[in-house]
Amino acid sequence: MKKMLTLVLVSVLGGAITLGTYKTFLEKEEQPIATTTQQENPVFLPTSYNTNKTILAAAEGIDFTTAADKTLDAVVHVKNIAVNNVQPTLQDLFYGRVPQRRQLGTGSGVIISPDGYIITNNHVIEDSEQLSITLNDNRTLVAEIVGTDPKTDIALLKVETEDQLPYTTFGDSDSAKIGEWVLAVGNPFNLTSTVTAGIISAKSRDLSGQSTQSFIQTDAAVNPGNSGGALVNTAGELIGINTAITSQTGSYIGYSFAVPSNIAKKVVQDIMEFGNVQNGILGVIGGSLNSNYAEKLGVAETEGFYVDDVEEDTGAAKAGIKSGDIIKKIDNITIKKFSDLRGFLDSKRPNDVVTVTLLRNGVEKELSVTLLKSNTYVLPVIGVIKNAKPEELRKYKTKHGVKIMKVNGTYGRYLQSEGIEEGNIITAINNIKIESIDDVDRILKTRDTYQPLSIELINSKGETNRYGLR
Incomplete structure (x- = not known):
């Protein structure tokens, strides 16, 4: 016992001597101590990935302030209170109850008329029990759903107000070019009125693999909460509704996608006029050409839409389109793959007349086709x-x-x-x-x-x- 006490005293004395020596001879000045709590998923990370882009934009003399000024007040914060079913307990199962939970979801929307019509994504307002929007001046208004189209992921809302609201105008997404500068405006992570810049990386992107979509792809930073927000050109014209990102983390990693404005505009107009979306069909069955498909078919073209068959009683059949034709253009819009064709047709209605440019046995032909309603x-x-x-x-x-x-x-x-x-x-x-x-x-x-x-x-x-x- 005595030996143990002796060792303890020696250890304490040694520590005191060491500390005194450090304080006297080694410590130069008092240093502040910073206490940090480590976060596995930090909310804010310093980044410089936009530096070169900003320098390049400045060198080209591009000014984003006009587009931002035109758009900021027209983009709203959408809040959706939804009721979702949750995992039942044994007691719930015994009494036959279905437990539910109220959940708040947020996104963005774009005012498209001074009397309060707002366009957003269908997935932003889906299953909503209560819906509200917050303007850029912090006013909150109750919103009602006018109509939705899950296929294109577009929804139309309406708010009632005596004031004339700021709004943005539709641009022509077909004339937007790859490499063109764009701004994404929205409310990512509940950070209201956020503007990011990028370029159009590609057009007619199909993320489903089933040729049912035709997105504009950009490298403007888009994150959860941006859904339903505006993609605008440098003139401040609405050319897309930000909808999706490709990510393994759930946050932006360089790819974002928007519904083209020509499709969104047509969907909104249909909802307002007819109460649902009117789709005009061409009436052709086939697929996109590539090297392997072209070799299999014995054709020289590697771009375009190859017509395998023509549906009876459709505009294509009545106009004389035949199996083996290769569609290269519609109304001067180049058709390289099926999603080009899909994107064009999604912006058209039954009874619209279009000019189809096709190759038949190597000879170019132009046919006038009346789109019909799908039967x-x-x-x-x-x-x-x-x-x-x-x-x-x-x-x-x-x-x-x-x-x-x-x-x-x-x-x-x-x-x-x-x-x-x-x-x-x-x-x-x-x-x-x-x-x-x-x-x-x-x-x-x-x-x-x-x-x-x-x-x-x-x-x-x-x-x-x-x-x-x-």
């Missing part, structure tokens, strides 16, 4: 259906119904074994009479998600059968 629809489980012609209805001895154009490949054999085949006429869904594919669309959109689907069908033998589907 086909994908019915879950069954397959592709279309509006039936009068003669087809007479053949099946019925005055109403839609025709099964193509049976679902996955369930094809099973459906056929049950007597459901191509050419059959569906006369009712869920006991509701069917006149056209518009009726089918309306029934499916208004039914409960878990409600079974029943169809009434006339087969090739003239027999009327009913089927229950899930």
Whole structure:
């Protein structure tokens, strides 16, 4: 015990002597101590990646202040209170309860008229229970949803105010050029009225891989909260609605994507005029050309849209477009791939007339095509259906119904074994009479998600059968 106490005293004495020596001879002046808390995901990181871009812009004499002044007050902060289902507890399951939680989501929107119409992304306001927008002068107004289009991810809102609101005007996204300077204006991470600069990196980008999208790609910094905000050119004209980023971290890493203004404008106009989006179709089936596809087809072209087939009763069929044609331009818009064609058609309506420039056996031709409303629809489980012609209805001895154009490949054999085949006429869904594919669309959109689907069908033998589907 005595030895232990001796060792402790010696250690304390040694430490005191060392500390005294340091304080007397080594310490020059008192240093402040900084206490920091390490963060695994820092909110703010110093960065200099825009330095060269800014210097370059200055060297070119580009002034972003005019565009920023025109846009800042027209971009709003959108707040969405949504009610979402959460994981039930054992007690919830026992009592048959569905627990819910109110969740706040935020994004951006762009005022497009002085009387309070606002464009944003559909995913910003989806499932909203309460919706409000905050102006750049910190006023908060209640917003109502006028209409949405999940396909293009565009939504239209309206706020009521006695004041004339600042707004931005649509530019022509088709005339925007790769390499052109643009500004992204929005509210990333709840940082209101944020402006970032970049260039247009590419056009007609399809992120789905299914040729259903046609985005403008930029390298302007866009982060969560920018969704629904403005992408403007140096004149302050709206050329896109910022929508998506490609990232492994959830934050910006160099790629951002915007819905072109020509598509967004058309969607908004359709919602205001018709209550839904009117899509004009060309009526061609095919794909984008490349070296491998061109070699397989035996054609010399490696760019353009190759027409494999033409749908009957469409504008393309009536204008004389044929299988084997290669579409190179529509209304002087160059078509290099399917997303170019998709982006152009998304900005058009039924009955619009377009000029199609194509190659047929190496000879260039121009055809005038009237776009028509689609008369086909994908019915879950069954397959592709279309509006039936009068003669087809007479053949099946019925005055109403839609025709099964193509049976679902996955369930094809099973459906056929049950007597459901191509050419059959569906006369009712869920006991509701069917006149056209518009009726089918309306029934499916208004039914409960878990409600079974029943169809009434006339087969090739003239027999009327009913089927229950899930």
